[in-house]
Amino acid sequence: MFVDHPLIRRGRIEDRDYQRNIADSCLKRSTLVVLPTGMGKTVIAARVIAHILGSRGGTVLFLAPTKPLVEQHAAFLRDVLVVDADRIAVFTGEVTSPEERELLWRTSKIVASTPQVIRNDVKQGRIDLEGVSLVVFDEAHRAVGNYAYVDVAAAYKENPAGLALGMTASPGSRAETIVEVCGNLGIEGVEIRTEFDPDVVNYVHDIEVEPVLVEPTGAAREIREVLTKVLDEQIERLRTCGFLQGVPRPTTKDLLRAGQGIRGRLDAGERTGALYTAATAQAIAMKVNHAVELAETQGMESLISYLDRTEAEADSRADRQFLNRPEVAKARVLAAGANAEHPKVKKVLWVVREQFLKKPDSRVILFTHYRDTSELMVRELAALPGIKAVRFVGQATRGNDVGLTQREQVEIIERFKAGDHNVLVCTAVGEEGLDIPATDLVVFYEPIPSEIRTIQRRGRTGRGRAGRVVMLVTRDTRDVAYFYSSKKKERKMHVELDRLRRELRQKIFVGQPVGEVFAEVRPAERLERMREAARPQEPSAPAKEPRKPGQAKLPDY
Structure with missing residues (x-):
């Protein structure tokens, strides 16, 4: 069943209960929509836009934080x-001149x-926002501090009849932040x-x-x-300089926190030999920590590239x-002499290869944290028959590694959709907002400690059909800690979202899903019960023969 509206093309948007609700x-009030990646925030925006243009007219302004997202x-x-x-x-700024924008603003119904x-x-x-009837803020969690969303919204508040629609998959866990x-x-x-x-439950595909x-x-x-x-x-x-006191085994987060403390004191005007010594020691510690991480979780090619860049810059x-430490020189020799790349x-x-053998028309996304690894994996994947891999990175240029332009990013996504590429090797730029339907497999080259980024990456699959996520974890390294940290944070986040609903009701209007309220305990079991209840009832089968204790049959496996 599809949405029936004079301003929505027939057969384009499936009519889903939660999106309609x-x-x-x-349409009743300016609203922040918090919805997991892949569940159709943009579809909800399109439904709202169609109704606004049909009933109120005016201009709709659709804002997104990056140029590729705007284009999409x-x-x-x-x-x-x-x-x-x-x-x-x-x-x-790249596509249109100020004069062109001034003219387009007067003649357009929707501006992205x-x-x-x-x-x-x-x-x-x-331009002015007086004639704007709706502003959509994609990735609305960015609307804090000095981010441009805050200034645009302040100007829009002078238009009392205008509606605002915020959308995010990553609201954070504090009610105060959302407020x-x-x-x-x-x-x-x-x-x-x-x-x-x-x-929602009937529209979620297994991942x-x-x-x-x-x-x-x-x-x-x-x-x-x-x-x-x-x-x-x-x-x-x-x-010795007064940092990391009482921290027996400092983590990366502890080193970063020490760096923030050092920079804060320098910015405040403190100038002492001990503080400068601490700044140098912290910077060296971060470089060594990064080198170890690359060796353990990425591979020797990534480590050598990092050392080469550090030397060049x-x-x-x-x-x-x-660079002058003999231990760093020895690490370079060990990396250069390694017989094989990372397993x-x-x-x-x-x-x-296994995925494409099972389903030759698959779409696969491989996420890597580092650009060096993404380049290596595109090269390695190219050797597999039938694999058409392409690298998808951000716009920044780092040394000899030239980033992609906005147009190149959009073209790569379109070619991936069309099947000209069937494996997308992404860095973090692929986490937010990519419009990639029906991806069958997502591979994490490494776990990441952020539950929000994990959810965003995982949300690239299981959209139009059941999906699979493979996460590579190097034993006895920080990969293991990151894997469990993300899982723990995600479990907490599901409970926190329900808590947020309750807390936010004391501060702001909060919509309630239609039907049974969220249960904090055993959500996976509850999800299966709800799916089972929603399935059509089949005629009752004949009673099965009783089974002897301990007797297993094939379906049990």
């Missing part, structure tokens, strides 16, 4: 809405833009859904998450042992001291 709520939203709206394509305009462009144009008096976002955007209500809610353990190489173990001596020395220097005392490389190739 949320869209109806958004505009393309989606042109595809699903009965609105002339030339009246859906895209505003970015980055918030910085709108903020600047409003300040310069090229701050709502206050900054002029939002009066919140709609929160999880995959366990009664109006199988499969951790795959690999053993660290002998070279990686040896490099860790060599570099740990340098790391311990820098930690001791920091303690060395412009600080910390860089020079780090994760072969495991990725095996998992991807």
Whole structure:
């Protein structure tokens, strides 16, 4: 069953209960929609936009934080809405000049833009928001501090008849933060859904998450042992200078926190030898820590590339001291002499090949944290028959590694959808908002400690059909800690979302899912019960023969 609306093209949008319920709520008041990745936040926005244009008219402003997202939203709206394509305009600093934007603003029904462009144009008096009937803020959790969303929303508040729609999959766990976002955007209500809610459960496809353990190489173990001596020395220097006191085994987070403390004191005007010594020691510790992480979880090619870049760009005392250490020189020799790449490389190739043998028309996304690894994996995947891998990174250029332009990013996504590429090798740029339907497999080259980024990555599959997630974990390394940290945070987040509903009701309007309320205990069991209740009842089968105790049959496996 599809949405029937004069401004929505027939057969384009499936009529889902939770999307209809949320869209109806958004039409009554300015609303923040909190919905997991892949559950159709943009579809809800399209339904709201169609109703607003049909009933109120005016201009709709659709804001997104990145240029590729702006392009994707505009393309989606042109595809699903009965609105002339030339009246859906895209505003970015690269694509349109100020004069063009001023003209397009007067003639367009929908404007998709980055918030910085709108903020600047409003300040310069090229446009005003008086005739805007709806502003959509994608990735609305960014609306804090000095981010451009805050300024645009402040100008829009002068339009009392205008509605605002915020969308996010990553609201954070504190009610105060969400209330701050709502206050900054002029939002009066919140709609929160999880995959366990009664109006959502029938539309959630199973996602199988499969951790795959690999053993660290002998070279990686040896490099860790060599570099740990340098790391311990820098930690001791920091303690001598008054930092990391009472922290027996400092983590990366502890080192980062020490760095923030050092920079804060320097920014406040403190100038002492001990503070400068601490700053150098902290910087060296971070470099050593990063080198160990690359050796253990990424591979020797990534480590060598990192050391080469550091040497080419060395412009600080910390860089020079780090590179002059004999232990770092030994680590480079060990990495160069390693017989094989990280075992994760072969495991990725095996998992991807297995997927395409089972389903030749598959779409696969491989997430890597580092660009060096993404380049290595595209090269390795190219050797597999039938695999058409492409690298998808951000726009920033780092040394000889040239980033992708906005147009190149959009073109790669379109070619991936069309099947010209069937494996997308992404860095973090692929986590937010990519419009990639029906991805069959997502591979994590490494776990990441953030539950929000994990959910965003995992949400790239299980959209149109059941999906699979494979997460590679190197035994006895920080991979293991990150894997369990993310799982723990995610379990907590599901409970926190329900708590947020209760707490937010004391501060702001919160919509309630239709049906049974969220249960904090055993959500997976509850999800299966709800699915079972929703399935059509089959005729009762004849009674089965009783089974002897301990007797197993094939279905049990």
